[in-house]
Amino acid sequence: MIQTVGLRKSFGPRPVLRGVDLEVAPGECLALMGPNGAGKTTLLRILATLSKPTSGGVRVAGLPLPAAAAAVRQRLGVVAHHTLLYSDLSAEENLQFYARLYGLTGAGPRIAAVLEQVGLDRRRRDLVRTFSRGMQQRLAIARALLHDPQVMLFDEPYTGLDPQAAEVLDGVLRDARQTGRTMLITTHDLSRALALADRVAILAHGVIAFAAGCRELDPRSFAETYANAVG
C-alpha cells in the first residue's frame, strides 16, 4: 500500500533523500526510525502528498504520486507534528469542519463514533484550547480516522505525551491496526516501535540503512544495530 522506488528529494542544492526504497504491505504497520535530520519528516510529507519528490517512484494506496494526489488524499489519514486543530473551535466543530472538507455528508454519527473511539466524547463541546497535549493528540487521530482511510501516517505521535496519554495512544493505534489499515509510524521510541509494529526500518544518510521484521529482532542487540546503521 506504500511503495517508494529510488525516491530522491533535494531542497535546491541540498540532497535529503538519496534513493529511498521502501515498501509497506497492505495491513502492515511499519515503524520508521532514524536520527534527527535524516529525512523522516521529509519522507512522510512526500507520502502525505504535501511535497513532491525530486525523482523516483512513489505509490500510496495503490496510486502514483504526485499524479493522483487528489485521489490519494481521500484514502489517507495523517497525524502530523502539528495537531492541525483550531484551538478556538470545539472538538466537535473541528471534526465537522474536516468532515465538510473531506466531502462527508451526514457525518454526525461518524463524528460521534470516532470521538468515542478515542475517548473524547464527553469533551466534544469543549474548546480545543482547553485540551492537554495528550487529548489534542487523540483528537488529531480522530480527525485522521474520520474519513475511514486505508493508509495512515504518523509523525512521532508519542512526542510530548505523559505515560498515561501514551497508553491511551497505544490503545487507539492498536484498534486502528485491527481494522486492517496500513500504517507507517516514525518514532524515536524503540520499545514502543517493537511492541506495535510488524516491521522496523531505519532511515539514515538519506537511504533505508536497515529493515527487518520485528519478530526477527532481539531488542537488546537492536540498539547496537541502530548505532551501526546510523554510523
Next chain:
Amino acid sequence: MEKPSTRLQILNIVSAVLILIAIGLVFFYAPEELVMGQVQRIFYFHVPSAWVGFLAFFVTVVAGIMYLRSGEPFWDRVGHSSVEVGLLFTISAGVAGSIWARPIWNTWWTWDPRLTTYTIMALIYIAYIMLRQGIEDPDRRARFAAVYGIVGFISVPITYFSIMWWRTIHPVVFGSASENAKGTFSMTPPMAVTFFFSLFAFTVLYFCFLANRLRLARLQDRVEKLKAELLAA
C-alpha cells in the same frame, strides 16, 4: 573558474562596439534640436533605457511562467537576472529623464503617468528582489518570485491607465504635439536613424548584460551545490 564561452565574449565585444557607434551617432551625427538644444540628446539614451526596462520585465514574466510550468531552475535564473539588469536600466532611464526634465520643465520630477508608472515598476522590481532575499528554500523562492513577477507585470498597464486618467505632461514624441505636452518635438530623418540605432544598441546591451548575469547565476548555483554536497558527505 571556467571562462566565459566564446559566444558570450563575442556578444560582449559586439555590444561594446554598438554602444560606441551609438554614442558617436548621438553626438556627431544627429542634428541639434531647435528648441531644447544639446540637452535633447539625452533622449537617445533615455527612451531606449526605458524601453529596455520594460523589455526586461516582460522577459521576467515569460521566464516566470516557464518556470511554473517546467520547474527548471534555468528559468528562475533568467527571471532573476532580468530583474536586476532591468532595474539598472530603469533607474538610469529615470536619472536621464530627470536630467532632461530640469532645463525643459523646470522641475526634477512630476507625477505624470509615464514617469509615475515607471517608478512603480521600479518599486515592483525592488520588491521582487527583496522577496527573493527573504526566502531561504530555493524551490519556494523561485516559485514565489515567478508568481510575484506575473502579478506585478499585469498590474503595470492598469497602473498606467489609471494614472493617465488623472493627469499628464509627459512629452508626446511620436504623436502630434499637444498644448499640455511641453518639450515635444518632431523627428527629422537623421534623428530617427540615430534613435533607432540607439534603441537597437541598447537592446543588444541588455541581452549582453543578461547573458553575463545569467552566467554568474549559474556559477553561483554550482557553488551552492558543491557546498551542499561537501557538507552532507
Next chain:
Amino acid sequence: MPSGSPVLEADVPAPAVAPQLAGPADRLRHYLRAVGALLWKDLAAELRSKELLSSMLVFALLVILIFNFALELDRSAREDVAAGVLWVTTAFTGTLGLNRSLSQEKDRGSLDGLLLAPVDRSALFFGKALGNLLFIFVIQLIMLPVFTVLFDVSMLQPLLLLAVLLGSIGYAAVGTLLASMTVHSRSRDVMLPILLFPVAVPLLIAAVRASSGVLTAAAWSDLSPWFNLLLVYDVIFVAVAFMLFEYVVEE
C-alpha cells in the same frame, strides 16, 4: 517510474463513508461546501477570540486620529480628503489583517491540514480570500459612521458603499495571494506592504477617485470610469490570484 518495479493494485475502492464524487454537480457541491466550511471556520474562530477584528479596529481608529492631526482640515477640504484618508486607512489596516489571518494558519501548521484534504487548491483560496474580504469590509463599515461623525461628512451613501465593496474585493484577492507568500519570508510584516502597495496602486487610485466623486456629488459620467476601473481590476486580479494560488501553496 523505473521499469520492473512491482505493481500494486491500482484500484482501491473508496471508503464507504466518503461520497461517490462522480458527476460534476457533486464536485461543485463539494467545492462550495469546502469554501463555505473554510469561511465558517474563520468566522467562528474569530468571533470567539476577536483578536483579529479588535486589533484591526483599534489600528484603524488610531490611523484616522493621526490623520486628523496631520491634516488640519476645514469643511471644504474635508470632503476632498475624506476619501483619501479612508483608503489609506484601509490599505494599512488591510495589510495588518491579511498578515495576521495568514500567519495564524502558517504558525499553527494548520495549512497542512487544509492541504491534506481532497479539496481543490482554488477552494482554499476562495475560502481564505472571502474571509479576509469580510474582515476588511466589516472594518470599513464600522469606519464609515466614525468618519461621518469625526469629519462631518456624510459617508453613508449607497454608491460609496459600492465603491468600498469593489475596492475591498480587489484588495482582499491580491492581498490573500501575496500574504500567502510573505508569511514564509523573513520580516514578514513589512514584506506584505512592500509587495502589495505597488500592485494595488490602480485599485487605490480608482477607489479614492470613485469615493471622492460620490462625496462631492459628481455626475455619473465622471464617476463611471472609476467604477469601471474598479470592476476591471477586480475581475482581472481575482482571476489571476485564483490561478496562481496553487503554485504558492503546493510544495
